[in-house]
Amino acid sequence: MFQGEYTNNMDEKGRVNIPASFRDVLQKSYNETSIIVARDPQNMCLRAYPQREWRRLLAKIGARPSNDRIVQAFKRTVISSAQEYSPDKQGRVLIPQSLRSYAGISKSAVFAGSVDTFEIWDATAWDEQLTASLALLQNQDLDF
Amino acid sequence: MFQGEYTNNMDEKGRVNIPASFRDVLQKSYNETSIIVARDPQNMCLRAYPQREWRRLLAKIGARPSNDRIVQAFKRTVISSAQEYSPDKQGRVLIPQSLRSYAGISKSAVFAGSVDTFEIWDATAWDEQLTASLALLQNQDLDF
């Protein structure tokens, strides 16, 4: 299970190191090495899936009527952007320009575990969204 | 399966490079080299089919009554524009003027994978449609 928050730097070539703990989870819980990276349509960030989780997502989409506007929009934004990446010997992947600019990642990238996937944020965008999330929870009556 | 998003430039002769990964899929999954390119009637873009997928489409059309107005419209717009193209040694195809102007492709073209076909967009048109799709998804309660 992916959890925890890590900050790694992207170099001039556009490569970022996947946190070692995430690579461990991928290896031990999923027995995989490569990941699928795609846009997250609801946040300005990227989302990384193990193949197994990605296939589950595809199956869910496939079960819906293909002429549904939401489904079409989802395919456009998410499926089309998705690509498989296998880390190099040092555990890094090259994030393509289109995804980089979508998430606004310039240099510092934040990896945030999200149970069965993990998110990749630009560091400053992550900070903003974090304070916003905290403000939202501030006056809530949480029963957990 | 065609997935991922690539941007290639069209030269003055009207040639564009088919992304290498799409050519690989065509070769490995379909054992074909050439593609069928036709208008996409529902979007301002072109759609490229492996022959096998194209024949499936034709079969679906053929199964419908030929005096159906929708079928007739579909034949006039899609079937009539369809043509087979085989990439040159460098992996490029020449997009004819009629299709180019339909999709509004001037220079920068985006190739977007769509599982068993792929779409070809003008770069700015792609951006517009992408932001529109994102806006649609923004406040949706997606359970996938």
Add this chain to the structure above:
DNA sequence: CGCAGTTACCCACCTTTACCCACTATGCGC
């Protein structure tokens, strides 16, 4: 039948990516 415009084919260059090696920083055990 010749000519002009277009298409197909080929060659060469340039940019990007993949792969590898080496270095630095951090944390843990002794």
Add this chain to the structure above:
DNA sequence: GCGCATAGTGGGTAAAGGTGGGTAACTGCG
């Protein structure tokens, strides 16, 4: 505190992907 292992960073090099352009064949038209 010292040394080793592991994580993360920087950069060189070879191959692949993408781009530009020249020349020959082909087609349509006068």
